[in-house]
Amino acid sequence: MSAELHKTPLLDELEKGEWPSFVTQMKQMAKKNPMARDLLGQLEQSYVDKITHWKHGGLVGIQGYGAGIIGRYSNLGDKFPAVAAFHTVRLHQPAGWFYTTKALTDVCDIWDKYGSGMLNMHGSTGDFVLLGATTDNLEPLFTDYLKAGWDLGGSSSDMRTPSCCNGMARCDNACFDTMELFHDVSMSYQDELHRPAFPYKFKIKIAGCPNDCVASIARSDLAVIGTWKDDIQIDQAEMKAYADAGVDIAGEVIELCPTQCMAWDGSTLKVNNAQCNRCIHCINVLPKALSPGKERGATLLVGGKAPILEGAQLASVFVPFMKMEAPYTEFKEFVEKLWDVWGENGNNRERIGEFILRVGLGNFVEAIEMEPDPNMVLHPRENPYIFYEEYIEEGDEE
């Protein structure tokens, strides 16, 4: 290999300034890996031509798996042969992104042996993403990762690698053990993850509280968001301490409560819990004084997605409250019902949210055998969009 780097005057601009630069990182790798070197060359060419030089698509994979590797080919293979085939490998992330140093070293050692040496971690797909392997190296690198205890993540029309916040490991707000649910879902649905059989992708994202740090409501087909059913717990002494310390409780909390269900008289806080919509703002601002209630679980929302075929969509509430405890039987029954109805009737490349829009939420709720509930809303405090058919007498229709 010639150690000479390609000339990259345009990319060099991106190294200026105070911030870390991906170009600098790629140059470091380019000194020892020809794939990284040609990647820099191709990227510079893309900046010159103002167009990507990756071809559209490409099917590659591992026998016994229908997903987990994304084929990528360069249309400048003659000029940059080391990136002619530059496939992306998705490794299934661990719950809450906790790694031991040894685990990370193992991943990188195997990757140095077979791939470009470059990777990125936990973008919107969630997986540990390894960038740039040749077709011939896919089987051997997969075997090595399997031996080291790793497996591929999801892609294509399957259950995608779930993602979760690291809730209980780090956060007082967590209303259930997000990481345990993540692990259980992933292990229970290995076939759904590796062997695509759905109309399109299905993402499950899990957040421990309404802060929704994994943005599940906007990015997943099934969002599991921690919440509580009973009253917010209040420590009035701590409230007083906040006030004494100069916190503007009226301005920062009471007036910003979206449902205006709080009252503060300078020494005591009162909450009309029936009106509280569990937005968690007050708890975020006054964590020592306020905490979620004791009866904790999650709200399940369905149908969120980023824009591709239809526009972006936020998920709608389907189950206002469900206890989240192992073995998650009720949760799994719900998930499998969604899969049954959408799996059987969804059009090819139709996300479940688009499917619900097409058939109507009322029909969908009936198909998954749920009782309509006034809590099923698209936005907080919006009218429910369900019909009470039993109120319509036959004669009334004429």
Next chain:
Amino acid sequence: MAVLRETVRDCLRSKDYEQVLYLARRERRLVRTLVSLLYDGEPLVRWRAVTAVGRLAAAEPEKVRPLIRRFIWWMNNECGGIGWSSAPALAEIGRMAPELLRGAVRVVIHFRAERMILPGVFWACGRLAAAYPLEVREAVPELTGFLADEDAAIRGQAAWALGEIGDGRAREGLTSLLGDRELVLLYDGEELEMRETGKISAEALQKISADDHKQGRGTDLSTGSLGRIGGGGKKGEVGYVS
């Protein structure tokens, strides 16, 4: 769901397709399970799932119709899927319920865009020979070209398909493969077997001669002859070349 999967897997291992059809009438998850088994880690289960999809197409076409677009999408998918068994499953649908595949049969036969799934595409060409003789014949010149491919799985499956199609134009190419000792995993619709590419070619040549004999013809079979006269496969209509 895991229980159903294991039940179906056992049915496939013992070739109990009747039981699979019985389950299909009772279990709404059967179709999804079968589709998922098309990627199974056990090769024989994978291939027999292909056969089962065909049987299901004959017994309950409406259950299978929506799968056709999905299978085609998984042959072209750019979001990280690979339809290893898509072309074979489509072929079994076309073989067992020809009308279901009519609008898409050429998409399968002329698919060349992705090398990794080409062996399955060639297997599909062979399996579709009886149901769609004119259409598969359009692919003979290209299939013959792949007999010289560097990948044994591609050579072997192309040779097998050419035997099934029974077209004399493949003779020369097949003859040149007779000494090929590389092994290929081949599914005959029931069993999976490691076969030598040279032997597959020898059998293909025999099938071509037998077909010639049946048709009372000497050599060339390049005109529409297996039951349909005229029309159909226009020459030079070969689609996508990689």
